[in-house]
Amino acid sequence: TKYGYRRMTKQLHRQGQQVNHKKVYRIMKENNLLVRRKKFRPITTQSGHGLRVYPNLTKDLVVTKLNQLWVSDITYIYLPLGFVYLAAILDIFSRKCIGWCLGKNIDAELTLDALDMAIASRQYLGLSEMIHHSDRGVQYASQAYIERLKEFGIAISMSGKGNAYDNAFAESFIKTLKVEEVYINEYETFEEAYANIKHFIELVYNEKRLHSSIGYVPPAEFEAEVLNKQSLNLP
Numbered sequence: 001t002k003y004g005y006r007r008m009t010k011q012l013h014r015q016g017q018q019v020n021h022k023k024v025y026r027i028m029k030e031n032n033l034l035v036r037r038k039k040f041r042p043i044t045t046q047s048g049h050g051l052r053v054y055p056n057l058t059k060d061l062v063v064t065k066l067n068q069l070w071v072s073d074i075t076y077i078y079l080p081l082g083f084v085y086l087a088a089i090l091d092i093f094s095r096k097c098i099g100w101c102l103g104k105n106i107d108a109e110l111t112l113d114a115l116d117m118a119i120a121s122r123q124y125l126g127l128s129e130m131i132h133h134s135d136r137g138v139q140y141a142s143q144a145y146i147e148r149l150k151e152f153g154i155a156i157s158m159s160g161k162g163n164a165y166d167n168a169f170a171e172s173f174i175k176t177l178k179v180e181e182v183y184i185n186e187y188e189t190f191e192e193a194y195a196n197i198k199h200f201i202e203l204v205y206n207e208k209r210l211h212s213s214i215g216y217v218p219p220a221e222f223e224a225e226v227l228n229k230q231s232l233n234l235p
Contacts, residue, residue, distance in 0.1 A: 006186050022184050051141035057157035058133050063092050066226060067125040070098070070118065072134045073170035074106060075178070077197075079187055086197065087114040087139075089132075090173055091122070094226070095211045096219035097173065097201050098122055102194050108142040115148055123152070133157040135167055176205070 005025040012019055027033075063069050069092040076083045085106040089099035099118025103110040119127070132154050134140040140158070149156055159167050181200040187193035206220045214222045 021186075025184050051138065051143075052146075053136045053141060054156040054158045056133075056160055057131050057155060061131070066091055066093050066223065067122055067127065067130050068093060069131045069133060071167060071170040072099075072111065072114065072132065072140065073167055073174060074111065074137065074139065075174045076106075077102075077182055077187070077193055079190065079193060084190055084193055085110055086174075086177075087111045088170065088173060088177075088201075089114050089118040090170060091219075092169055094219045094223045095169075095173075095214055096206050096223060100197075100201055102190075102197055104190065106139070108139050108144050111139040111142075111145055112148060115145065119148075119152060127152045127154055131155045131157050133159070133167065135159045136161065173205075176209075177201070180204075180209075 005028050006021055008028065009019065009021040009024045012024065058069060061069065070089050071092055072087065072089045074085055074087045076085050082104075084102055084104055087101050087103075087110045088097055090096065091098050098121050099114040099116070101110050101113035101117065103113070115132075130153075132149055134157075136158050139145065146156065177197070177200065181196060181204075185196055187196065206218065208218050210216045210218060211222075217225075
């Protein structure tokens with residue numbers, strides 16, 4: 001029977017070796033010793049609904065400022081007692097995650113909470129010329145979600161049918177979150193997952209992680225530089 005990295009860590013502890021699970025994971029991964037199990041994967045995009053879908057407004061769009069284009073997506077995170085779901089919204093110009101919500105249900109409330117966080121944090125920049133882009137999932141096409149976008153004058157854009165590349169930026173963020181945080185931590189509880197993901201998004205991804213597309217600086221620093229230039233009317 002092959003051990004996973006968490007069980008292997010416990011076994012090493014029993015043998016008197018004080019090593020943490022992250023190091024065990026890294027060593028096992030480097031030596032191709034990780035156990036690969038086919039786990040049930042919940043569907044996060046349910047586009048077979050009768051709600052209105054909107055055209056893709058992001059094709060050939062050149063993003064030149066903050067609050068020009070937000071992208072959103074949902075992913076799942078495995079817990080021993082079931083799955084939890086993360087909805088996230090990014091500003092494409094800075095790559096900053098400006099809204100997120102971790103919940104036990106994949107519903108409109110999950111995405112609305114992430115949207116409300118984004119609106120609250122970015123409303124001071126103005127939302128009138130903003131595009132919100134998502135997939136065609138029922139959560140984003142729901143009446144409550146669409147009404148909230150329209151309430152703030154935000155233009156609605158959705159990916160083409162079956163075209164995952166239309167939402168590549170959001171999916172890239174999710175991949176980073178999974179690889180650099182989720183996959184190296186086997187959360188036992190919702191509270192543990194929430195605390196770790198909050199720390200990663202707000203204090204690591206936004207504040208410390210360097211992004212090549214914005215000049216190898218963290219999103220928060222990039223935004224501060226942009227806003228400082230604007231206040232000084234610099235090019």
